[in-house]
Each structure stands twice: as structure tokens, then as C-alpha cells.
Amino acid sequence: MRQRFGRRVQKIPLDAGFSCPNRDGTLSRHGCVFCNPMGSGSGFLEKGLSIAEQWDFWRDIHVKKHGLSLFTAYLQSYSNTFGPVEKLADALAGLDGLPGLTCLALGTRPDCLDAAKLDLLAAQKERLGLGEIFLELGLQSSNDATLIHINRGHDSAAFAEAAGAAAERGLTVVAHVMAGLPAPDGREGLEELLTTVDFVNALPVRGIKFHNLFVCRGTQLSRWFEEGRYTPPTQDEYLSWLGEAVMRLDPKTVIHRLNGNPAQGELVAPEWAGNMRRLHNAVRDHFEQNNLWQGKRNRAELGPPAWFEAGFGPGEDV
Template sequence: MRYRTLAAWCRRRLGGRMRKIPLDAGFSCPNRDGTLSFGGCVFCNQAGSGTGLLHKGFDPRAQWDRLAAKFVNDPDEPHPWAYLQSFSNTHGPVEKLAAVLAQVAALPGVRGLCLGTRPDCLDPEKLDLLTAAPLPVRLELGLQSANDRTLARINRGHDAACFARAVTGAAARGLDVCAHVIAGLPGETLEDFLATMDFLAALPVWGVKFHNLFVARGSLLERSWRAGEYQPMERAAYVAWMARAIPRLRADMVVERINADPAPGELLAPDWASDKSGVIRDIRQALKDLDTWQGRDRDAPDAMPQW
């Protein structure tokens, strides 16, 4: 393998695969509740990458029982980790976060917590609370781009320096951070995307999730796309960008995902975004064709690491 996958990390650190169980704990987002705006980031829709199960009457324990039952206490199955995925799961009072952490820690058979949030929703008090949680916590932190002009263009509501402060504070407390970045954002060039890789590689970032920008039903981007103001990048361009980006990462970083995973029914364009496995194959082949690998342009120029 020419990049360090999550599966490889799990084998070394956990002794087996990780199974992330998505949970909806009822958090909102400062870009949705009026703290910053009501429209959200241009790529996000009202679902906020969540299941919506809380609003269907399932509290976190009921969601866990429904989704994780077959994985808990089964030695042949992966390690089940709770995944607070919907919206920004440190937004709001610290007391709410403390209560949710207590709920998650009490889930039967849970091995750890992946928590998705924004850098501007983390402060020292919340980071201290996460550090003191009675189970391992890994943060999934949205950056999307290190270009402040791009962040303003997509209505992100924070700058790259905010992300750097959050990562530094988390890492100083021993918390792993997985950064989310997007290729194909409006107005971005390949050079902008590669600069984001350099930005991440210079920070104490544990891992990266890559997403190709797609038009989600109900997002602000849908309006631009329907008006002909935004055209999604071609599949070949995304593959080429990824083959240039991965070598810019540090060799010790985990590449947790290399393309987006639209929820059922939300993808409007491009059609190729639905072919997740095919795009993964294309990226791996492109790395092979170029005889390059993660870290080659950074800290492993001479030989491909054995992950």
C-alpha cells in the first residue's frame, strides 16, 4: 500500500479493525443556529452528515443498541467505537458535552469515541473535558482548506489559524486529530490544495480524511450548480490531485479516507462520486503509475515506508 490506511493503524494499535457506529446526540452548528449564520457551509445540507435518529425518537443508547448490537462482545467482529458525526459535537454549553460524554462512556461494549466538530467550537475547558473522558477520544476536525479566501468563500466562519490553534491544543493534551479537507472547492486550484497538505503536515495532525466536493441536495452549493455558477471537478482531475497531495503528507499520518461517501439520495453531481470503490482504485493506480507514495515529497523521499 502506498499510503498509511486506517486499517493498518488499527492492526498495530488495536489488534483488529475499528467499526465506527454513527450516533446523533442532538448538537447543532454555529453555521446553522445563527451563532455565525443560518445557511451552513456551502457543501452541507440540513442533515449535517448525520443519521437523524435522535429526532426519530432514538436516544444515543437506543441508537447504539440498534446499530452496534452485532459487534459488541463478538471476538470475531471489529472494535466498536461511537462516532458523534452529526454537525459540531462540541458546540454549546460544556455541561451538555459532559452529559453526552457520560452517556457514550456508559454504552455497552464501546471501545472509544470519534467526535466530529469545528475548530472554533473547541476551547481549553472543552479540550480538558475530552482529555479526561473515561474512554479514548479522537477528534475529527473540519478544516476543508488552509486558504482563508476559500474559507470565506464557502461560508466556513473561521480561518486556518483557528484550526492550527485547536490542533495544537488538542495534541498537547494527547488527543489525536483527524483533519477533514475537500478537493474541488469553488475557486481553488491544485496549488491551493497542495498548500493545504503542507499546512497539515507542519501541524501535529494524526490523520486526514479527503473528500471530493459533490453537490448535495439541499445545500447552498446546489443553487450555484443549478445556476451554472459551479461545475464539479472531473474524476480524472480528482485522481490527479490526490496523486500529488498524498506524497506531501508526513509518512506517519493516517489517510483515513481518500474520497467522499454521499448519503443515499443526497448526491446531485457529479455522478462519478457514487463510485467510491472505483475512485479508490484509480487513486491507487495513479500512485503506482507515478511510483510515488505518502511522504515521498516530505519525510520519506528514498523508500516507501512499510505500514
């Protein structure tokens, strides 16, 4: 983003009032086993703040604290394409005139997309004058047995279909992937994570978010943890798996995150997942000390690609 726009572009999380088919009874009322009842959102809409008011709240903080001027609107809470296309259109209309709006990121599920919604999203790039539209799709795992076990509500084929349809319309697809998910035979590990990375590599996916699975309060996973039916990965396990996954990942796929951060008060376990700064330092140290870099497994003799360098300019061919 710095290379493209010449400066930092800050994400602003927005709650547009969407629900999830895995919570409202369409598919289930229990949600995915790991998902907290708040759906990883701020809950600001329930507190009476409009999209514009939420924007102003966060923007003022970033302007005063960091002097920032460019922002990405991140429709984050729950599944932001769930429901009729008119609901999505209303939410997008709420972005009109937001000062500093540069890009749009929208989190959703692959089974909450159809041609009309994808066409509507694609039209926003020109309408709002956006530099990029990131469609963040929850995959979590490419293993269908795992997806059933975690009550995901869709299979890997649904993700592949949605990613292809979105990419055809010029939307930038970002996959969400979790390490250490509970599985029918215990817990996913390195092999399953690498299989998921290979799955993503074969699709028109241009971004990825890696998440270490942690146990949140009020979830099915927390009950499994208390009953001794699930043990989250250790920090050393996660660092080892993450390093291998990144080295396996196509170097043209932009990594948006290398770990997940629990909200205040929601973390049950493991303790190490709750200290963001310490975890960031551990990830950095692990990569530096072991000379790990993205795509290394498939291009070790070539070295890191040129576009990893800070001086790589906007518009240069990758």
C-alpha cells in the same frame, strides 16, 4: 488500528443532538455552501433513538455480519462541541457502558472549542478506558479567502490554535480537507490543495481525511451548480490532485479517508462520486499504476516507511 489493537475496530456513527453555529444563527443560518441540511448525520436522535439504542442498532449489524467486537463511537452529526460544556458532558455520559467501546471520535469545528471542553474530552480517555480519542476538526482549506467564500465562519488561524491546544492535551487531531472548493476566482485546484497539505504538515495533526467535493441537494453549492457558477472536479482531476497531495503529506500522518461518500438521495453531481466501490478501485489503481505512496515527494530515495507494512507491530517507534 489493526496493528494497535490486533483486529478491526469499526466506527459507529452517533447522533448526540448537537447543532452548528453556522446554522442556528450564532454565525449564520445558511451553513457552509457545501453542507447538506442533515449535517452529514443519521438523524437517529430525532427519530427517538438514544445513544445506547443507536449503538446497539449498528453494533448488532456489525457483530452478526462481520463478527466484530471492538468499536469506535463517532459523534458525527453537526458540531459536537457546540454549546455549553454541560451539553458535551451529558453526551459523553451517554457513552458509559457501551459494549465494545474502544475509541472515541468526535467531529466538530475549531471555533467550537475552549479550554474547558478540551479538558473534558481529555479526561474521557481514562474515565472510559479508551485507547484513543480522535478530535476531527473541519479545516477544508487553509486559504482564508476560500473559507470566507464558502461561508465557513472561521479562518485557518482558528484551526491552528485548536489543533495545538487539543494536541497538548493528548487528543489525536484529524483534519478534514476538501479538494475542489469554490473560490472567489473560480475553484481551488492542485496548488491550493498542496498549500493546505503543507499547512497541516506544520501542525500537530496526526490524521487527515481527504474529501472530493460533490454537490448535495438543498445547498447553496447546488444553486451555484444549476446557475453554471460552479463545476465539480472530474474523477481524473481528483485522482491526480489526491496523488500529489498524498505524496506531499507527512508519512506519519494517518490517512483516515481518501474520498467522501454522498448519502443516498443527496448527490446532484458529479455522477462518479456516487459509486463508492468504483471510486475506491479507481483510487487504488491510480496509486498502484503510478507508483505513488505517502511522503514520496520528500523521501523518494528512502522508499515507503516501515510502518506501512502489514507486519509492523504495535508500539514500534515511528
